[in-house]
Amino acid sequence: MNIINFTPISAFAGGTIIGLAVVVFFIGNGRLAGISSITDNLLTSKQGRGDNFLFLIGLVVGPIIFLFSTTNEIPFFITNSLPLIIAGGLLVGIGTKVARGCTSGHGICGIARSSLRSIVATVLFMITAILTVAIIGIK
C-alpha cells in the first residue's frame, strides 16, 4: 500500500462542515441527516415531504454556491461504464434501504450517536467496498 492524493486539511474541514449540517438538522428539526432515508422517504412517503425535498434541494444548491463563490473547479470523475453504473446504483439503492442507512446515516450520524447498529453497518460496508475495489479494480 502506498499513500497518494491525501488531502487531510480539506477533508477534515469539509467533514466539520458536514458535521455542522448534521447538528443544525438535528437540533432544529430533530432529524438525522441520513441521505438515503431522506431520499427514499421523499419518494415513498407524504410525511415530512417538504422538509425532505428542501434538504435535497439544498444538497444540490451547496455545490452550486461553492462554484459561484470561488474560482476553483470541483474535481469530478465518474466511470462511463453503464453496466457498472446500473449495477452500482441498484446495489446502493437496495442495500441502503434494507440496512436503513448509508454513509451519512450510519457512517456519520449513527457513529456520532454511538449506535452499535451503525458501527456494525459502517464496518461491513467499508469491508465489502474495499474488497470490491481490490477484486475488480478502479474502472
Added chain:
Amino acid sequence: MSKIISLISGIIFGVGLTISNMINPAKVLGFLNFFDQWDPSLIFVMIGAILISAPFFFLFRNKSKPLFAEIFSIPKIKTIDSELIVGSSLFGIGWGLVGFCPGPAIASLALVNEYAVFFLISMFGGFFLTSLVNYK
C-alpha cells in the same frame, strides 16, 4: 421555520461534500483502493463530522423536543439483524463499483453529469425493487 432549517442543512451538507471533494467518485475510490494506492482522506471527513456532531447528540439526548419541530425522529431499532448485515454488505459492493453513495450522488446533480444521473435513476430503481418485496 423547519422548512428553512431543512434547506440550510442541505446547503451546508452540500458545501461540506464539495470542500472535502467527497462529491467526486474518483476521490472516494481512492479511499477504497486500500490495498494498492490509498488516499485516507475519507476517514478525516468522517472524523471531522463525528467530532462536531457527537457532542450535540449527547447534550440533546434528554431534551423532549427539538427547536422547530414537535419530536426527535430517531430510529427505534437497536438489534443487529440479518437485514442490517445483508443490506450494508450489498451497499458496500455498489459503493465500491462506482464510488458513489446517496449523498454525493444527489449533490453531483449540480455538476450536470449524465452518468451521475444514470446512477441516481438506478438507485431509485433499487429503492423501488426493495419496496416491491414489501419492505419498509
